Amino acid sequence: MAMSEQVSVSQIPAFHEIYADQVKLDDREGYEGFIIPAEFLVQFAQAIKSKWGYDFLSSVTAVDYFPDMMEVVYHAYRSLGGPALVFKVQVSREDSVVPSLVSVFPGAELQEREAWDLMGIRFENHPDLRRILMWEGFAGHPLRKDWKEPYFEEENKPFSSRWPEGVAVRSETLNPYGSNVQYPKDFDPETWTPEADESLYLGLKSFKENDGLDTEKIIINLGPQHPSTHGVFRMAALLDGETIVDLKPVCGYLHRNHEKIGERNTYLQNMPFTDRLDYISSMSNNFGYALAVEKLLGIKPPERADYIRVIMAELTRIASHFMTTGFLLNDLGAFFTPALYALKERELILDVFEAASGSRMMCNYFRFGGVFQDLPEGLLEVIRDLAFNRLPKKIDEMDALLTENEIVRSRCIGIGVLTAEEAIALSASGPVLRGSGVPYDIRKADPYSIYDRFDFDVAVRYHGDIFDRYLVRIEEIRQSIRIIQQAVTQIKDGPIFDGKSQYSFKVPPGEAYGRVEGPKGELGFYLVSNGQANPWRYHVRAPSFINLTSLRQMSLGEKVADVVAVLGSIDIVLGEVDR
Amino acid sequence: MAMDEINKAGVTIPPELQGQIAITTLDKIYNWSRSNSLWPMMFGLACCAIEMIITAASRYDFSRFGMEVMRPSPRQADIMIVSGTVTKKMVPQIVRLYNQMSEPRYVLAMGACASGGGPFKEGYNVVSGIDKFIPVDIYIPGCPPTPQALLHGLIIMQKKIERQKLSDADWYKKDVDNEIPVPILGPDLIDPRKYALIKEQTHKPAFQVVEEVQNGDE
């Protein structure tokens, strides 16, 4: 790449000078980016996309600066690489209306719906602004700071009732209904008519075209309890015969209020909660969160800790991709044999996690400025053995087992196609994006931690179908093995933590966005600190959730049976989709 | 081995017939066959479901207990492993699935979330324990319970089944209706069994509510 190009990719234009009349620099201490007036937003978005190359709108979220205002925060990137362009729109809390960006960046669709659902921001001209995580009819927008949950105890943890005169009172006893509910005043349950799914079905495009044959369109629901949906996920599909005419993802069946709980927690207390986002790859969730908080604190871990982090994150990627591949084959009907082989390798990796962190799945291993503890004796040898001897052989075996299999090929090639342009526009990330021919990998595009020290390639394939996403994953496992091989050779003895880990600390005010290339895609943590021990805003940019935006595009025109495989190839984990 | 398990104690089998016949009670053979072919429902909710799948996979392999037949349909399942966080949005479906299971049916709450709400208990969309709606037979703590912990829970479940008696089995009685009213999604989750209580609380005059909050604070 030529020098001039590199500079242009990593530099953010001074938009407050270019659009001096409208755009302001965000000059609050600890903040970055630009403040855009709501009227100018769509125009600004069009300009950055067409003129400045910011074609990838990664994250859309809102912050409630109670009692002053609501702020909608956007993070956009160039698909060529480089740091984020952050821009914000500020609106009043009472009348929070912001123009929707779906017309410019279709990838904003689900995220804007989420901001409406949880924050009560109305996005004007949004094609389908319904609640997404909660259900229609739910009272209030729960992430607003003045909204209190039924088991509300105190604004922030730790709760004072726990010590020194702690009496174990269950939250059920304190609630007048004896369970986790609350109702508005004068609410009468007998006259309540629950919102049916009408509005969902009306949102499905009715099929007008007449090809001479009069067929009746039917709506079918897959899920939320369906063996192929990888958890409690639901798809409402409009069918013409067996062909998908329109499809909408319905989620929220595992909405566990991660962000509300996260804003009551202290920074450290959130660490084990991040394990439960994408519960198959907890180490890499820890990584993203630790990076974001370290950014706020302005600290860096010692070198050995960095190496351990990378080793763990790459092992996670291998385990996750193995599992995805196995279960994709499950979805194709090859019931359990490939999945069993994959899970066997995953078990061996989980043994490493268990020995290092104490738990197989919920590792809670990273700390701000290091890791929880050093690798126990002998574990490095096991990792070395895995990386040099076992895993390379097993990935070759997996490859030989599946890649040339004619049934796999005929069911995957050319199915669920997403072109490169569509993938970028729909904010897809991870293997979905790379399977469509966009070589965007955060480890290379915007390197974090010590990834710049390793020699590895970004896996890319160009057809954007199920098969290419599968190939990307297989290739990524190989690259991860390469990284681990280098890391276990380079790692030196040393401290894994500077000083002593604190359980509670104040964090300087400001915002930070930490992102890592997780196994599913770009995993980002957006944090706003107001100088206290608890984050003011804690938002997760969940890759599986945002990758779902492209599910419709991939499934249009496919058969019902293929949608299951398409979903499997996106690789969603419900803990992260619904949070 | 199986013979020893079902043979009724106290009855001696002549040596020439040992290993060929078994003398047992109806209860014993009934429970023995049921507890060794518990078919779980293929039904995962959250992180715990992954550990449940691992328990079915090669390292822990619960087919050794006759449980490998995971049924996606509630009609064919004997045991519902509630593996994960139960959310308000999901609970109507879970109750419906439970109602569709045929007797005798068992429920196993796997993990902290299904048992008592777990780490997400305080969340506004989380039901603090599936036992608020459907009767639970075994609770397994842990977050997530390791596959061995789940197996331990399943073994306890088998033991529990072995203690049941045909004579007082609920499911052969007439007029026992175990249908559970399906909760409704309102401004918050509505349990149809609690209509009266909800009405009483929401129609309280304002000052009384205030008073109660103050009392609660004390």
Place this chain on the structure above:
Amino acid sequence: MSGSGKGILKGLGITLKHFIETYTVDRKEGKNRYFTEEGILSRRTPDTKGVFTVQYPEEKAPLPEAFRYIPFLVYDVGEDGNRDIRCTSCGICAKVCPPQCIWITRRTDEETGKPMKEPSQFMIDVDICMNCGLCAEYCPFEAIRMDHDYEIANVDRMKHHIFDLEKLLKPASYYKAIRPVQVEREEAEKREKEAKKEAARAAAAAAKAKKDAENNS
């Protein structure tokens, strides 16, 4: 369908290889492969082949020292056989616990009414606990540690799954048995601290003696 079916045959060959391995490995390694400690360990190494299953409950997978499940409280056995609870009721674990499932009541002296360094009650709701291990990590007195016992499934939540002080207390010998390396490390740290203190005390005494000597002269 495209192709000659060669890919499928290749795949089937691999499954067949796996299938045959389950027999050949068993034959080669003999009886000791099952129900013995080395046998279980040999099925966990990176070069394991053949049957992978841990035959729980007859066999149990070995737990690494770091393994964590539910916390427990450590007590030392005093000279008179009394239980000497290490917990000083400082409250750090209750503060750090992410789902806030620890409740501690501090004991007050019955005569003077002064707060004592001891809990009178200590509750953990294990059906909320997320097994994160933060309480054990930050307890400054080595008083709360993560247990290895995972066989605690039961039929009644309220009766069995809200652990009180009695249920949580376990002797230091148990702690040492499940976490030998950690105990060793902690004891070494303690010795080091003691030695430092001792050295400081000796230095102070020496300084004082010197000063005294100077004053005297």
